[in-house]
Amino acid sequence: MxxxxxxxxxxxxxxxxxxxxxxxxxxxxxxxxxxxxxxxxxxxxxxxxxxxxxxxxxxxxxxxxxxxxxxxxxxxxxxxxxxxxxxxxxxxxxxxxxxxxxxxxxxxxxxxxxxxxxxxxxxxxxxxxxxxxxxxxxxxxxxxxxxxxxxxxxxxxxxxxxxxxxxxxxxxxxxxxxxxxxxxxxxxxxxxxxxxxxxxxxxxxxxxxxxxxxxxxxxxxxxxxxxxxxxxxxxxxxxxxxGELLPPQTPGERLDDFFEYAGLCRKYGLLGFRDIVVKAQWFTKGMKNVKPVRVKINRMTDVDSVLRVMEELRADASGC
CATH class of the missing domain: 3.20.20.70 (Aldolase class I)
Structure with a gap:
């Protein structure tokens, strides 16, 4: 085009x-x-x-x-x-x-x-x-x-x-x-x-x-x-x-994308608390048994805390 x-x-x-x-x-x-x-x-x-x-x-x-x-x-x-x-x-x-x-x-x-x-x-x-x-x-x-x-x-x-x-x-x-x-x-x-x-x-x-x-x-x-x-x-x-359907991303792959996003935000000086909370919610949407994690994210008060919660979730997803 x-x-x-x-x-x-x-x-x-x-x-x-x-x-x-x-x-x-x-x-x-x-x-x-x-x-x-x-x-x-x-x-x-x-x-x-x-x-x-x-x-x-x-x-x-x-x-x-x-x-x-x-x-x-x-x-x-x-x-x-x-x-x-x-x-x-x-x-x-x-x-x-x-x-x-x-x-x-x-x-x-x-x-x-x-x-x-x-x-x-x-x-x-x-x-x-x-x-x-x-x-x-x-x-x-x-x-x-x-x-x-x-x-x-x-x-x-x-x-x-x-x-x-x-x-x-x-x-x-x-x-x-x-x-x-x-x-x-x-x-x-x-x-x-x-x-x-x-x-x-x-x-x-x-x-x-x-x-x-x-x-x-x-x-x-x-x-x-x-x-x-x-x-x-x-x-x-x-x-x-x-005409072929690709398999959906695994939870681990979606979380890898989230951390790549966070890394790019850090690289370009755009890593902000409100934005990373919103993106954490988006990248975990639809995952099984993730509601307690999403609730926990909403209680965080700084970027590093959100990233730690998401890292724990990624570790759990990798172990499945």
């Missing part, structure tokens, strides 16, 4: 997720074969205010490339100026504009999914970005209530100069409830000549194959299914290539 001048080796893409897709997590997903990773969404106005935390969300390294940086904003001028800043610092392979975040804190600032009701502003933003940057520009949108409204917006985004469109098949009102509409995504793909990437509810091998075949999309974007489970990209990629 090509996005503008960017050639991707594969069809699987990691979704931008707030408080999830930091550099260490993206590197784990890259290890398991993802073709493209996206940063956490970053508010353009925060970049312009030189907010160090916001700017650092684009922190990258050669091993994870290609990288897309996703920007959130309501004004074309601010988004373009912030895009110029992050492209100068981090040299990402593409820039994405967020047209889909349904969080109320985002909606009240007229960003994210709120822009779906302002097609003129969307066109202005995409035109300004595509006309100002040397890297490809993508947009990630949600669907609207009617198919025709959704198709019209998709056509406008393509005409404005986007190099690819990512479509989450839920409305803003749905948040993450209900089911993703692959029917809407299929119709968008039929309408556009740029690559269309399907997003929403792609959580296993058979769903991935069905969505690709049904929608005829160029790629799949995986979000929540990868949380605590970066290995999903190897499973999906292998199945799409061969």
């Amino acid at each position: 090509n996005i503008g001048k960017l050639m991707l080796n594969g069809t699987l893409i990691l979704a931008p997720m707030s408080l999830v897709t930091n550099l260490p997590f993206r590197l784990l997903c890259k290890k398991y074969g993802v073709a493209l990773v996206y940063s956490e969404m970053t508010f353009s106005e925060a970049i312009l205010r030189q907010n160090e935390t916001s700017i650092a969300r684009g922190f990258t390294c050669d091993e994870e490339r290609p990288l897309g940086i996703q920007l959130l904003g309501a004004k074309a001028d601010s988004i373009v100026r912030s895009a110029r800043i992050v492209t100068k610092i981090f040299r990402p392979e593409l820039i994405d504009i967020n047209l889909g975040c349904p969080a109320q804190s985002v909606i009240k600032n007229e960003c994210g999914a709120a822009l779906l009701k302002k097609p003129g502003t969307v066109v202005e933003i995409v035109e300004a970005l595509s006309g100002s940057l040397e890297v490809p520009v993508t947009a990630k949108m949600r669907i609207l209530n009617s198919l025709e409204e959704t198709l019209e917006l998709a056509r406008l985004i393509e005409k404005a100069g986007a190099d690819a469109l990512i479509v989450h098949g839920r409305t803003q009102k749905q948040q993450y409830s209900g089911k993703s509409s692959y029917e809407f995504i299929k119709n968008i793909k039929r309408e556009l000549s740029i690559p269309v990437i399907a997003n929403g509810d792609i959580k296993d091998e058979k769903t991935a194959k069905y969505v690709l075949e049904y929608t005829q999309c160029d790629g799949l974007m995986i979000g929540r299914a990868a949380m605590g489970n970066p290995h999903i990209f190897r499973r999906l990629g292998h199945y799409l290539d061969t």
Whole structure:
């Protein structure tokens, strides 16, 4: 799949997720074969205010490339100026504009999914970005209530100069409830000549194959299914290539991934208590007889204590 001048080796893409897709997590997903990773969404106005935390969300390294940086904003001028800043610092392979975040804190600032009701502003933003940057520009949108409204917006985004469109098949009102509409995504793909990437509810091998075949999309974007489970990209990629199901990871292998994540966080100065607690919960989700351990983790007060608990769990898993 090509996005503008960017050639991707594969069809699987990691979704931008707030408080999830930091550099260490993206590197784990890259290890398991993802073709493209996206940063956490970053508010353009925060970049312009030189907010160090916001700017650092684009922190990258050669091993994870290609990288897309996703920007959130309501004004074309601010988004373009912030895009110029992050492209100068981090040299990402593409820039994405967020047209889909349904969080109320985002909606009240007229960003994210709120822009779906302002097609003129969307066109202005995409035109300004595509006309100002040397890297490809993508947009990630949600669907609207009617198919025709959704198709019209998709056509406008393509005409404005986007190099690819990512479509989450839920409305803003749905948040993450209900089911993703692959029917809407299929119709968008039929309408556009740029690559269309399907997003929403792609959580296993058979769903991935069905969505690709049904929608005829160029790629799949995986979000929540990868949380605590970066290995999903190897499973999906292998199945799409061969039709064969790989065996699931053992608990020990999942815990090895957790410790690799923690090691990468330490290496890049990103090892924080709250984050490591959350990731410990994610990487142990679904394991047998792990509830007491998860409760214990929540009682910890420092990083080293969490890591000791997880090391004990890994030792027990290795002895099984």
